[in-house]
Amino acid sequence: MIMADKKVGKVSHYYNHLGVAIIEVKSPFSVGDTLKFVKHGTGEELFQQAISSIQEEHKQLEKAAKGQSVGVKVDKIVHEGVEVYKI
Incomplete structure (x- = not known):
């Protein structure tokens, strides 16, 4: 049985100088x-x-929970509105 990818949020901002996407979870x-x-x-x-790093307010997290706005280190540039799925 093939499981569908689950939407976990969307990108609300991208910090180019850090390579960090802010995801509304x-x-x-x-x-x-x-x-x-x-x-x-x-x-x-x-x-x-x-995903190797999740942060909220400069604090390292192991897990992002619904309702949080977290920073995630990404390998490529992403733009506001990009949808994020867990696979």
């Missing part, structure tokens, strides 16, 4: 999970990445 995810970044509206997959 709608469903929990953890360090070690693989996330897929998808262009809003087109469904075009931009890239996938295993």
